[in-house]
Amino acid sequence: xxxxxxxxxxxxxxxxxxxxxxxxxxxxxxxxxxxxxxxxxxxxxxxxxxxxxxxxxxxxxxxxxxxxxxxxxxxxxxxxxxxxxxxxxxxxxxxxxxxxxxxxxxxxxxxxxxxxxxxxxxxxxxxxxxxxxxxxxxxxxxxxxxxxxxxxxxxxxxxxxxxxxxxxxxxxxxxxxxxxxxxxxxxxxxxxxxxxxxxxxxxxxxxxxxxxxxxxxxxxxxxx
Numbered sequence: 001x002x003x004x005x006x007x008x009x010x011x012x013x014x015x016x017x018x019x020x021x022x023x024x025x026x027x028x029x030x031x032x033x034x035x036x037x038x039x040x041x042x043x044x045x046x047x048x049x050x051x052x053x054x055x056x057x058x059x060x061x062x063x064x065x066x067x068x069x070x071x072x073x074x075x076x077x078x079x080x081x082x083x084x085x086x087x088x089x090x091x092x093x094x095x096x097x098x099x100x101x102x103x104x105x106x107x108x109x110x111x112x113x114x115x116x117x118x119x120x121x122x123x124x125x126x127x128x129x130x131x132x133x134x135x136x137x138x139x140x141x142x143x144x145x146x147x148x149x150x151x152x153x154x155x156x157x158x159x160x161x162x163x164x165x166x167x168x169x170x171x172x173x174x175x176x177x178x179x180x181x182x183x184x185x186x187x188x189x190x191x192x193x194x195x196x197x198x199x200x201x202x203x204x205x206x207x208x209x210x211x212x213x214x215x216x217x218x219x220x221x222x223x224x
Contacts, residue, residue, distance in 0.1 A: 006145070074109070118154040
């Protein structure tokens with residue numbers, strides 16, 4: 001197990017959990033990633049394919065865990081806390097109990113480039129959870145992870161140039177933390193065997209600190 005990355009991150013409304021092949025619920029993950037379960041619109045701008053059988057899911061979990069152990073990447077399953085919504089509980093001002101999380105809403109991934117003291121983010125969110133502000137909430141936690149825990153100097157994120165939903169979400173939190181739009185990278189990746197453009201954004205550690213961020217999250221390691 002890598003000691004670099006927290007096993008669990010809790011935000012106001014979300015729980016981000018690392019899943020190893022040993023403790024993951026393989027068939028739950030497969031149900032949410034399978035060809036029959038996924039909405040084609042949700043995969044329109046993602047350069048991955050829905051899973052055709054549970055072995056696809058098992059291989060994915062194994063590959064991600066290898067990166068975790070090697071200290072080069074952390075992938076978290078994102079789950080809403082029990083009762084989480086846009087409206088906080090009137091009784092205590094919180095949005096659910098961190099111990100009780102719902103079904104997977106999506107994923108959040110941090111890939112570290114130690115040589116260049118930087119990290120790259122990748123996010124995915126199931127369609128039913130769009131429009132709730134979850135993208136910015138999980139991004140804030142990973143930006144803090146990169147700077148406050150991993151002592152990196154730059155984070156970056158990209159989206160497909162045609163993906164307007166991602167553009168709006170990314171620009172909102174990049175602006176919030178004082179970052180910038182770097183520009184369009186032409187033919188950077190392939191989607192359905194065709195080269196497509198991406199748009200890159202970055203946030204430096206100095207920009208992040210100058211934005212006076214709220215660190216409304218908790219990093220938890222396995223022994224906590």
